Amino acid sequence: MPSHPQNTSPSLVGELIITTSTDPFTRGLDYLYGVRSLALDSEMIDGVYDLDNRIPLCAWIGEHIDEVNRQLEDYLQACHGCFHLWEQPAIQIFAAPFAQSFGIDGLCILQTNPITILIDVGRVMPEDWLLLVVHEYAHAHAGSPGHHEQFARSLSHLCLGLGIAPPPWESGMESQLRFYPDCRPTHNPLAFWRGEYF
Numbered sequence: 001m002p003s004h005p006q007n008t009s010p011s012l013v014g015e016l017i018i019t020t021s022t023d024p025f026t027r028g029l030d031y032l033y034g035v036r037s038l039a040l041d042s043e044m045i046d047g048v049y050d051l052d053n054r055i056p057l058c059a060w061i062g063e064h065i066d067e068v069n070r071q072l073e074d075y076l077q078a079c080h081g082c083f084h085l086w087e088q089p090a091i092q093i094f095a096a097p098f099a100q101s102f103g104i105d106g107l108c109i110l111q112t113n114p115i116t117i118l119i120d121v122g123r124v125m126p127e128d129w130l131l132l133v134v135h136e137y138a139h140a141h142a143g144s145p146g147h148h149e150q151f152a153r154s155l156s157h158l159c160l161g162l163g164i165a166p167p168p169w170e171s172g173m174e175s176q177l178r179f180y181p182d183c184r185p186t187h188n189p190l191a192f193w194r195g196e197y198f
Contacts, residue, residue, distance in 0.1 A: 024058070025059045029058045031061050040111075044096075044099055056195070061193065072133060079133060081161070089143070091116070092114050093117040094119070096118050105120055106135060108136040108139035120189060124186065126197075128181075128183040128184055134164065135155065137158060147175070
């Protein structure tokens with residue numbers, strides 16, 4: 001791991017500390033360590049140990065993550081706009097490449113303050129990023145994990161507010177709500193993070 005330049009100073013973005021280093025690899029590596037510290041299990045963000053991909057991943061992240069996170073923040077604000085101010089949970093959102101072994105596209109971490117949403121934007125087509133944010137926002141709004149009736153109500157409200165077909169709801173549909181709204185997967189999630197699709 002390279003040493004940090006002497007003039008590097010940390011800046012706080014929500015609960016995520018990133019450096020202001022001008023070296024893309026250093027910025028990307030620090031970013032990955034930052035999102036690892038927010039994840040429920042640090043092994044969810046394994047790119048820092050992926051020796052085959054670490055250099056291109058970190059370099060790409062260091063150069064492009066601000067733009068990706070701004071897009072996710074726009075989607076987060078669109079979700080906030082579906083609720084009155086007093087109904088909006090405090091949420092921060094970040095993109096991060098998840099370990100393939102976890103098999104998830106997004107994660108809502110209710111234990112952080114503010115609530116943290118992590119999205120692996122490499123796992124779904126860019127046109128479907130909003131749908132993924134909507135799903136995770138519904139978890140934050142419901143205030144609990146799981147795909148129960150309160151989650152379904154929050155999700156339906158978001159879908160109606162954003163012009164997305166709301167999910168049908170009846171008892172026993174929890175397993176179907178795990179994948180709603182339906183997002184189109186990419187063929188190779190790491191390809192995005194290596195800069196092959198951006």
